[in-house]
Amino acid sequence: MGTLEALLLGLQDATQPTMLLYCFIGVFLGTLVGVLPGVGAMAAISLLLPITYYIPSTAALAMLAGVFYGSQYGGSIASILLNIPGTPASAVTSLDGYPMARQGRAGVALFIAMSASFVGSILGLLLLATLGPVLSEIGLSFGPAEYFSLMLLGLIAASAVGSGSAAKSLAMVVLGLLLGMVGTDINTGLVRFNFGMPELMDGINLVALAMGLFGLSEVIASMRLSGGERRTPSFSLRSMLPEWLDLRRAVPAMLRGTAIGSFFGTMPGTASGLSPFMSYAVEKKLAREPERFGKGAVEGIAGAESSNSSGAMTAFVPTLTLGIPGDVVMALMLGAMMLHGIQPGPLMISENPVMFWSLVVSFGIGNLLLLVLNMPLIGLWTALLRIPFSMLYPAIIIFICLGVYSVNNNVFDVYVVAAIGVLGYGMSLLNFSPAPLLLGFVLGPLLEENLRRALLLSRGDPMTFIERPVSAGLLAVCLALLLWAAVSAIRGLCRQAHARRGGRVVP
Template sequence: MFENILLGFATAFTPVNLSYCFFGVFLGTFIGVLPGLGSLAAISMLLPLTFYLEPTTALIMLGGIYYGGEYGGSIASILLNLPGTPSAAVTCLDGNPMAKNGRAGVALFVTAVASFIGGSVGIVALMGFGPAIAQIGLSFGPSDYFALMLLGLVAAVTVGNGSVVKGLIAVVLGLLLGTIGTDVTSGEFRYTFGFLELRDGVSLVGMAMGLFGIAEVVSSIRGSKHHKITAKVTARSMMPTRDDIRRTLAPMARGSSIGGFLGALPGAGTVTAAFLAYAMEIRLAKDKSRFGKGAVEGVAAPESANNAAAQTAFIPTLTIGIPGSATMSIMLGALMIHGITPGPLLISDHPTVFWGLIASFWIGNLFLLVLNIPLIGMWVRVLQFPYKYIYPIVIALICIGVFSMRTSVFDVGLVVIFGALGYLMQRVGYSPAPLILGFVLGPMLEENLRRAMLMARGDPYRLISDPLTGTLLMLSAALLVWAILGGLRNVIRSRRLANMPPGEA
């Protein structure tokens, strides 16, 4: 372990990797600050840039954008009550009241420290559990991988607050889009409809940029209103009191633990971790009435949780090749674009990639802590800049980035189509995240299923009779049934409430 850590820091401390780590963290924070845009949109937009970089450098930059965006999203939440990222919505509950009470500086300082502590706990978990999980993954066969990926997809759809039926529809659409292109087994073209540009399949970059770039920008333009920042942030106002420090230490520890655990689970992610950490603090508080009115614990706990979850989300993605979120799907796609197959052999076959990435997390989290406290004034000025000038630049960069990959107008057309699809999905209540998960995992799911069926000589019973495969398939079925029954229970309860007289309801 010690030798691997030294190898990682030797890789991360090269001038090129340090520069791209700084660039990723800075840009991720900048994108996270802008309401409506998040790290997912930023990673999608900058994915074409990674084609010209070394794999380790590319992942270091994308990783910096990811956890930098998680930190940046809290700044707009505190100052404007507008969450820059979904997980930062919890920070609005007490962060903005703190700003209204003249304590915006303290809230931003606590956010920076909590993000650093949560990120550090997540990195330690990644270092400790990542190699162990990879060793377990070496014993998996094709049928086990198929069942595990299926469980990951089901968990991503059923865990959370969204509609299970809509999530399943989005996943199936992603699986169908993943079948377009050349069949791996037979070499035949499938569902290309005569377009030679589709012989290699739908471009992951084009799909991600459309679903999470164009769609998010259009949605933000529709709902954006220019908010004026009234809170004043100075260096002196950022210093917390002794009471603030005493109140935040335990919530940071609890939030980091919750986020570190949930981040590694498919479908849980940073949003669930932040909400659960906040709910935990309310349950443990002696005076629950403080929450929602500027309780510093309500900022420390969710911020440490979502940053810890952002780090541990890399555990299943890198060690067994199963992303638990849409952002991790893009990271997985970036690895595959560079010819690196995520999974148990990643650590042994590409140690510089794995350990260099982990070492860069330490450096990036330190960058966040050291840089963003003095840069708070700059982020405040960014939030005061009219968005109508920012969004056209973002759309232009998306189109230029897609066109530069293969100098193909067809790819730009795909971005427009997926942008329209992503916006339509948002308007009717469908999340595009399950679609991208299904698209990335679909080809691997199909390949492992076909291998497993060949080994079983076409007998599905032999597939189910395998102890590990059968257990994972039963878990998937149980999770799906549980989610559907829960949805039906909510529908029945809401109808009963609607039919009750106003006084009884």
């Protein structure tokens, strides 16, 4: 089946009224949670997971995906208008978006952000449609050894390449792997690490873990930092039209940002963390007047938003075709697929072509809906920011408790959410990122399964991971990433030592 025929097949399913309805709900809620500070895509997807049990699987995935890429644009609204990033990735947008708003050009900044988000999403979607079948064919040749090495690469990339301390990220990955081992052993059927609690025989609930880490902990942190109601600026739709000079600067930045976001989007664990910052750094490096950045440069907004959106689209490439999360949110999407009995991987395109291509087409429809919706609804989104925090956060906590209880109708899961929420808040105070923990939790059981399967097939010979060329190559990349992280840490310590002695700091 050719790509055009496959897209037409997906178009027939994606344009069904049910699919369109849930796609609309997803992008609407995604923009909403992106606008609200402290409420990100992870918390929203976690809250919606119990509801997806009663929705057809393809429509449920389209809705959850709409929340994901819808929040990419929604986060830029609060960043530009109030200098409050709705999502962590949108923090880069505020560097130049908020100064433009203070200059009375908030409408132009929002228009550039919306356009860049749409361009990045569509171009990233084209890469998903073209690269998906290619990666699927390559993945068909993978065995347990290759899958083990690939998942190990994803975990190491999440800790060694991600933002913050590599040691802390690696510790979070290990903690996630340990939490993933709780429950029944897949080979022997014996219960392990449940501490005598029968509720943990099936392991820790993924929904409870996600809600606690990214929902409750963020609510606690945001409640400490909130300051009541905020005033929002007002502007007309006519003021959103940019000048010719703005377009001449923004369009090349969109294309460069799309390329950067697409590259990092296909790399496990790095899409949302690195691509906006890399795009911003590239634009500042290429600019003839770099001193404009931080004072209202449209290139900074265009590059960051296009890289954000293209990374969100291409993050689905390894998730759908290889079963490896390309982003921290993709780890939860992977868990959602498994909850619906869908096994992402090389066989997904051949065994479920309608589902794969209808998802691809629904992503395009969702981005078109975002383009149409957000122009007239900007006033609504800014009005929502006037809701007092004292009313907003109790409602979120109630929804978290109701959502996690509805999964298994078990109060124990609510206790788990409370405990993990407190743990997540403590980790945030110590600058431990929860994202690697979730990646380790989702990939841990799959990593263990493929490790033990490969050793069973090789009769316990560990050389099977080195004798197979693809596996050996992936393990070499893992080793290179670990060495890179170690060298970077040593250089950082050396710089600090030079600074303390008052010597010259080597760049």
